[in-house]
Amino acid sequence: MSQLSVIGTGVIGNGWISRALANGWDVVAFDPALDAEARTRAFVENAWHALEKxxxxEGASVDRLRFAATLEEAIVGADLIQENVPERLPLKQEILSAIDAAAEEHVVIGSSTSGFKPTDLQQDCKKAPGRVIVAHPFNPVYLLPLVELVGGEHTSPALLEGAREDYQALAMRPLIVRREIEGHIADRLMEALWREALHLVNDGVATTEEIDAAVVYGCGLRWSLMGTFLTFHLAGGEPGMRHMLEQFGPALKLPWTKLEAPELTDELIDKVVEGCEFQAAGRTVAELDRRRDDFLVEMLTLTRKYWPEAEGLEGRI
Structure with missing residues (x-):
């Protein structure tokens, strides 16, 4: 029996809770908001239909969740602790310091931060700072398997390997990031695409719906199996990546992209918001969540057939 202690129950924290419950763990949560428990239980209920699919x-149950009255109470007996407070560095440092002081020294403390470096997160931790690491998941956490694990200056390779096993027990696919950098790996890639998308809207090249269609029906389908580099490897034909770079490499010098984000003017914000509302077509976020989850369950069922271990290619993608 394992216990996940979750500190902060927003969208990401609730995603961790749902994943842990679905994998047969006990979960103890803490969030000072008065309506936190009600919001979490509603979130889990909405996610559970996809998790069942x-x-x-064995042993998975929503009844294995309880809320604690204090942070200290929440981490008693924890086998793994996940922090998910708002993305403000001083707040995260304060909360992680309190968790570090109260938790048993062997327990890994993962932060869901999407951007901060673990060395900065460890700054005020005195007891066992090396066990405070980045453990960055992706929404919806209860379905998407990737978690980026990043250690700081006090973190040993052995601790990261132990953390890998902890998150594998939650049916995650941990990716240990070789060195700490703001935004880690996946968010830096997503931010580059996000900046380009905003420029295309701002310059009147495309609507939000058209940009999403370009991803959904084009590159996104390939990325879901092969990612960026292997996709381009195939673009080179039989000679592979070397030929692709010889053919298309010079285009990298052309001014096709604008990696600096555009100014978020009121006009651009209105365009983006109105475009997204048009795409939502009156559906609530909960309804869109369920539609997304149904798709992801089917997509995961398909992609698992092509994961490296299914083909005897462990360690290769």
Whole structure:
């Protein structure tokens, strides 16, 4: 039996809670907001239909969740601790310092931060700072398997390997990032695409719906199996990546992209908001969540057939 302690129950924290419950863990949560428990239980209920379709572990139950009255109470007996407070560095440092002081020294403390470096997060931790690491997941956490693990200056390779096993027990696919950098790996890639998308809207080249269509029906389908580099490797034909770079490499010098984000003017904000509302077509966020989850369950079922271990290619993608 394992216990995940979750500090902060927004969208990401609730995603961790749902994933842990679905994998047969006990979960103890803490959030000072008065309506936190009600919001979490509603979130889990909405996610549970997708988790049932994807397959629940033995012993999985929403009844294995309880809320604690204090942060200290929440981490008693924890096998893994996940921090998910708002993305403000001083706040995260304060909360992580309190968790570090109260938790047993062997317990890994993962932060869901999407951008901060672990060395900065460890700054005020005195007891066992090396066990405070970045453990950055992706929304919806209860379905998407990737978690980026990043250690700081006090973190040993052995601790990261132990953390890898902890998150694998939650049916995650941990990716240990070789060195700390703001935004880690995946968010830096997504931010580059996001900046380009905003420029295309701002310059009147495309609507939000058209840009999303370009991803959904084009590059996104390839990325879901092969990612960026292997996709371009195939673009080179039989000679592969070397030929692709010889053919298309010079285009990298052309002014096709604008990696600096555009100014978020009121006009651009209105365009983006109105475009997204048009795409939502009156559907609530909960309804869109369920539509997305149903798709992801089917997509995961398909992609698992092509994951490296299914083909005897462990360690290769």
């Amino acid at each position: 994807d397959g629940l572990a």
